[in-house]
Amino acid sequence: xxxxxxxxxxxxCAVCHVGRRSDWCDLDDTAGAMLERGRRRREYxxxxxxxxxxxxxxxxxxxxxxxxxxxxFDDAGNSVLLALAYPGDTIGYRSFLTxxxxxxxxxxxxxxxxxxxxxxxxxxxxxxxxxxxxxxLERLIGELEHAHDAMFRQATLSNRGKLAHLLLILVRRxxxxxxxxxxxxxxxxxxxxxxSMIGARHETISRIISRLDTDGIAHFSGRQVxxxxxxxxxxxxxxxxxx
Amino acid sequence: xxxxxxxxxxxxCAVCHVGRRSDWCDLDDTAGAMLERGRRRREYxxxxxxxxxxxxxxxxxxxxxxxxxxxxFDDAGNSVLLALAYPGDTIGYRSFLTxxxxxxxxxxxxxxxxxxxxxxxxxxxxxxxxxxxxxxLERLIGELEHAHDAMFRQATLSNRGKLAHLLLILVRRxxxxxxxxxxxxxxxxxxxxxxSMIGARHETISRIISRLDTDGIAHFSGRQVxxxxxxxxxxxxxxxxxx
DNA sequence: CGCCAGGTTGATTTCGCTCAAGCAATGTGG
DNA sequence: CCACATTGCTTGAGCGAAATCAACCTGGCG
Numbered sequence: 412x413x414x415x416x417x418x419x420x421x422x423x424c425a426v427c428h429v430g431r432r433s434d435w436c437d438l439d440d441t442a443g444a445m446l447e448r449g450r451r452r453r454e455y456x457x458x459x460x461x462x463x464x465x466x467x468x469x470x471x472x473x474x475x476x477x478x479x480x481x482x483x484f485d486d487a488g489n490s491v492l493l494a495l496a497y498p499g500d501t502i503g504y505r506s507f508l509t510x511x512x513x514x515x516x517x518x519x520x521x522x523x524x525x526x527x528x529x530x531x532x533x534x535x536x537x538x539x540x541x542x543x544x545x546x547x548l549e550r551l552i553g554e555l556e557h558a559h560d561a562m563f564r565q566a567t568l569s570n571r572g573k574l575a576h577l578l579l580i581l582v583r584r585x586x587x588x589x590x591x592x593x594x595x596x597x598x599x600x601x602x603x604x605x606x607s608m609i610g611a612r613h614e615t616i617s618r619i620i621s622r623l624d625t626d627g628i629a630h631f632s633g634r635q636v637x638x639x640x641x642x643x644x645x646x647x648x649x650x651x652x653x654x
Numbered sequence: 655x656x657x658x659x660x661x662x663x664x665x666x667c668a669v670c671h672v673g674r675r676s677d678w679c680d681l682d683d684t685a686g687a688m689l690e691r692g693r694r695r696r697e698y699x700x701x702x703x704x705x706x707x708x709x710x711x712x713x714x715x716x717x718x719x720x721x722x723x724x725x726x727f728d729d730a731g732n733s734v735l736l737a738l739a740y741p742g743d744t745i746g747y748r749s750f751l752t753x754x755x756x757x758x759x760x761x762x763x764x765x766x767x768x769x770x771x772x773x774x775x776x777x778x779x780x781x782x783x784x785x786x787x788x789x790x791l792e793r794l795i796g797e798l799e800h801a802h803d804a805m806f807r808q809a810t811l812s813n814r815g816k817l818a819h820l821l822l823i824l825v826r827r828x829x830x831x832x833x834x835x836x837x838x839x840x841x842x843x844x845x846x847x848x849x850s851m852i853g854a855r856h857e858t859i860s861r862i863i864s865r866l867d868t869d870g871i872a873h874f875s876g877r878q879v880x881x882x883x884x885x886x887x888x889x890x891x892x893x894x895x896x897x
Numbered sequence: 898c899g900c901c902a903g904g905t906t907g908a909t910t911t912c913g914c915t916c917a918a919g920c921a922a923t924g925t926g927g
Numbered sequence: 928c929c930a931c932a933t934t935g936c937t938t939g940a941g942c943g944a945a946a947t948c949a950a951c952c953t954g955g956c957g
């Protein structure tokens with residue numbers, strides 16, 4: 412999701428460096444001041460819960476630094492990592508808009524900085540700045556688009572294909588390019604979460620990982636992944652059968 | 655998704671009987687007149703395409719009668735039925751809002767009546783009626799919620815459980831209650847589409863169906879399904895193993 | 898009448914899940 | 928500081944579920 416602000420370098424949220432990519436860049440001076448008053452910055456340690464599924468809504472959150480996991484639980488204790496949120500993303504706005512309890516949990520994956528904007532403030536901002544409502548609308552559209560893509564992949568790809576695709580997405584976000592053209596990722600999530608993201612057991616993920624390793628597609632060492640050839644990884648996506 | 659109009663029996667779209675459940679019930683007199691001018695009612699035969707994935711947007715559509723399938727294709731010709739739309743639902747509004755091409759196709763599943771509202775009209779309505787924008791927003795939230803639920807089920811349930819769940823949803827929409835407490839559905843979709851909705855091959859669906867039949871959970875005859883005991887069907891959802 | 902799409906069924910193979918054991922890293926209380 | 932639990936990960940064995948390939952049926956429809 413790439414939202415570009417109409418007024419670059421103006422009225423952006425002061426603490427965040429995301430600037431033009433945040434939802435707040437359309438605010439005028441008074442609205443910006445209101446945001447500054449109602450905003451509260453906080454750091455979260457790895458694994459900390461930002462808001463929990465079932466909690467009543469207390470405003471919205473804006474990710475400033477780090478990575479946040481959006482997760483859903485069921486009664487049996489199963490959990491699925493539905494999405495990842497990055498600096499510039501607003502989260503928790505859905506239950507704010509509907510006035511219902513949170514339908515998902517959000518947790519810090521690694522050290523994270525998040526601003527909380529309380530209900531009165533965000534209500535005021537929405538009233539004074541129609542463009543903000545539009546931002547949320549477009550954010551929703553992006554998320555729905557993302558969910559539809561995921562549903563389609565879930566229905567058409569093999570587990571190996573799904574993992575390859577997920578690695579490719581993670582490379583785009585977290586990847587570092589090496590001198591020899593290979594790329595490395597520091598995975599933001601555990602194996603179990605990788606498994607839940609593609610709808611497989613964690614043992615299955617382990618096996619696929621070791622096969623990708625022996626096939627030379629991707630080399631795993633803890634949460635470090637090295638991908639010699641990204642094109643080769645991409646070629647794995649729609650292949651039902653291996654070499 | 656149950657949206658209730660603030661002004662019942664007033665300013666609703668004239669041809670539709672959905673009245674309070676449509677997105678248009680908030681319009682005032684002038685906006686209502688604008689809608690009447692820009693609206694064009696049309697009947698679609700079974701299987702007809704309303705709009706196709708890749709088409710440029712030409713406004714939005716409002717389902718008046720029948721059932722519409724929202725489908726996504728890939729290059730290889732695979733298709734997945736992502737959602738169903740019913741009278742009162744507005745479709746095609748996402749690509750209108752983003753100004754991009756349609757990311758999904760919509761097709762009539764059986765005889766269907768749909769109103770088309772052209773771009774200038776819907777643009778004007780949105781400008782004059784902020785509540786309409788809010789309607790779209792809540793529609794998006796509902797769809798995203800639905801997609802998240804689907805992703806979670808896709809990751810946690812067996813194919814049998816997914817099919818049981820899908821039948822339960824369809825019973826709610828299409829079911830008729832018999833005298834003896836059993837319920838019947840006239841499936842709006844083919845077996846292949848049932849398969850794509852739960853991410854399985856159509857042969858697998860055939861087998862699960864015959865097993866549900868012999869287990870006495872649901873009896874299939876063409877697109878007619880009879881469910882003696884809905885509770886028994888619901889109990890199938892989270893059961894990984896059969897009796 | 899023959900064709901064809903949609904559906905069923907069978908045989909076989911592959912994939913992925915379950916159960917289970919083992920291992921490394923981390924943390925904890927004595 | 929060590930014994931010991933805990934957590935996350937890997938690996939193996941066996942099994943069940945589902946995909947694949949294929950034959951065949953059935954009801955429309957030109």
